[in-house]
Amino acid sequence: DYARSPDAGMAQWRAMLGRWAARVEPQAATWSRPDLDDRDWKTMPAEQFWETTPGLETFDGTIWLRASITLTEKQAGQGATLSLGPIDDLDTTFVNGREIGSSQGWDRPREYRIAPGVLRAGANLIAVRAVDTNGGGGAWGPAAQKGLKFDDGSFAPLGATWRYKVSSTLAQSGLPPTAPWVGASGLSTLRNGMIAPLAPYGLKGFAWYQGEANVVEPAAYGRLLPALVADWRRWFDAPDLPFLVVQLAAFGPRQTTPVESGWAGVRDVQRRVAAADPQVGLASAVDIGDIYDIHPANKQQVGHRLALQARKLAYGETSLVAAGPAPLSAALAKTGAGTSVVVRLDQPAVVQADARPVGFELCDAGGACRFADAVLAGDQLRLAIPAGFAPVKVRFAWSDSPILNLYGRTGLPATPFELAIAP
Structure with missing residues (x-):
């Protein structure tokens, strides 16, 4: 549809984005309304990535931004375009509770034409549902360029701050539908x-x-x-x-x-x-x-x-060790000292800078995980089971930035993994 009619294609994508938002953030159904009491919302600068705001340093997900612009009767009666600068990555923007547009693109300036009758004399509420999928996020362009541009050439600035509220993390919502024709x-x-x-x-x-x-x-x-x-x-x-x-x-x-x-x-x-x-x-x-x-x-x-x-x-050196240790199996093993978990690797491993490998976890059927002490012997690791714990899977280096000290003898790191534990 976009190839035949960009407007029709954009309308379909905006509808998909709206259905996604209704499904993943029902708590935000009223956050675009001008009568919402947002006095307890926090504030952030109107011209920086939101990662510069304390508490949002690594945030990816959906945040709602709100600001008010007060207009005269003359201003409200004119045609106008809302200029918000670039918003990273996706946005849906509302004026006085009415949706006026959606866009995608971290560096694409937002310019939304406002239909007659939407603006009014007095306070006008601008609300933006901003979704950041990675890296920097939010409405990061210069604050001085954000506001309402009227047909007579005058300009009403948005102001220096947004009121904001976190709606959901990306881990909670999943990825939003993206416009399939964008870059x-x-x-x-x-x-x-x-x-x-x-x-x-x-x-x-x-x-x-x-x-x-x-x-x-x-x-x-x-x-x-x-x-x-x-x-x-x-x-x-x-x-x-x-x-x-x-x-x-x-x-x-x-x-x-x-x-x-x-x-x-x-x-x-x-x-x-x-x-x-x-x-x-x-x-x-x-x-x-x-x-x-x-x-x-x-x-x-x-x-x-x-x-x-x-x-x-690709070049036939089949005997070359080209990767670090990887798991082959994990199973329960009973000894005179009790039951442990034995992980078998595809090659002998070594521990660097310590006596024992770190980064191992045992997890139970309910999803609770605990760090586990591990002992390495050649190509096998023995993990102690905490008292009263019933593990069903084992993890290694399971975090965004894991600390690991388990390597192969050629200096290549052991691969992070998750394995079910055989009985």
């Missing part, structure tokens, strides 16, 4: 623009470094990544072509207790895809990340680890 993030844009034109040229393989945008939905990534591998091989008519995957680098704050982690979930998807296909190689970057930078600078080591996998899978 590099559009549906099939990169494939059709950058992959399809290369076929049927001969290749030795693929190297894939991606996944940061999928950390809120690792289960979906578990379907998408193998589908991508199969599609590219089919497109180049090479069903066994090597596919090298960079396992996501550490990024984000460290944790002192076991937590759920979409980053760890995506890393485990990458591990499982490699384990299921002998022509998929895993180059882990988990230990060379930067907790403050989603794009860490040490690409030389990433390239070195990819080269090891390329040498093994």
Whole structure:
């Protein structure tokens, strides 16, 4: 529809976005209304990424922004355009409770024409549902450029601050529907623009470094990544072509207790895809990340680890150890000292800078997880079970930015993982 009529396509996407919002944030159904009492809402500057606001340093998700503009009768009676500057990443904007537009694009200035009769003399409420999917978020452009532009050339500024309230994190809501025609993030844009034109040229393989945008939905990534591998091989008519995957680098704050982690979930998807296909190689970057930078600078080591996998899978060095230790199994084991969990690895491992490996967790059927002491002996790890605890799965390095000291004898890090424990 967008190709035939951009307006019709945009209307369909806005409707999809509205249905998504109604489903994932029912608590915010009245937050666009001018009669809502928002005096207990917090404030943030009108011209910065919201990550500069205390408490929102790593926030991805939906935040509502509200501000009021007082107009004269002359101003309210004119035609006007609301200018909000860029909003990272998606927005739906309301004036006096009426939706006036939605847009996508972190650096795209928002300019919304206001229909006659929407503005009124006195206070006018501007409300924005802003959704940030990664990186910086919010209405970050210069505050001086935000406000109402009237047809007579005059301008009413929005002001220096927003009142705001957090609606939901991205982990709670999942990803919003994105406009399929928008830039590099559009549906099939990169494939059709950058992959399809290369076929049927001969290749030795693929190297894939991606996944940061999928950390809120690792289960979906578990379907998408193998589908991508199969599609590219089919497109180049090479069903066994090597596919090298960079396992996501550490990024984000460290944790002192076991937590759920979409980053760890995506890393485990990458591990499982490699384990299921002998022509998929895993180059882990988990230990060379930067907790403050989603794009860490040490690409030389990433390239070195990819080269090891390329040498093994594409150039015939089959005996080369091209990755760190990966799990083969986890099972309960009874000894005279009691019951423990034994994890078997695919190669002998070593512990760096300590006597014992760190980062292991045991989790019960209810989802409660506890850190576990581990002892390494060659290619096996024995994990002590806390008293009164009944674990059903084991995790390793399960956080956004894990601390790990378990490596292979060639210096490559053990892969993060989650495994069910066999009885």
